[in-house]
Amino acid sequence: MADWPRELIMNYLKTHPGSVCISCLAKFIDVPANQISMVRHQLIGLEVELGLCSQCRRTQIVMKSA
Numbered sequence: 130m131a132d133w134p135r136e137l138i139m140n141y142l143k144t145h146p147g148s149v150c151i152s153c154l155a156k157f158i159d160v161p162a163n164q165i166s167m168v169r170h171q172l173i174g175l176e177v178e179l180g181l182c183s184q185c186r187r188t189q190i191v192m193k194s195a
């Protein structure tokens with residue numbers, strides 16, 4: 130499997146400050162949510178926490194650029 134989901138995730142988070150949940154991120158970068166879940170543990174410089182999504186305004190697991 131190539132690195133494309135990782136690059137898309139990092140690029141998105143770098144250019145969009147704030148926390149975003151996996152389902153919103155999946156929609157924006159057009160990558161299936163399960164792919165994001167799989168690679169998020171390998172991402173360096175990424176904070177994953179329970180918080181408020183800046184897009185859908187729901188409290189869930191969100192990611193942001195550290």
Ligand SMILES: [Zn+2]
Pocket residue numbers: 149150151152153154182183184185186187
């Ligand atoms: Zn969201």
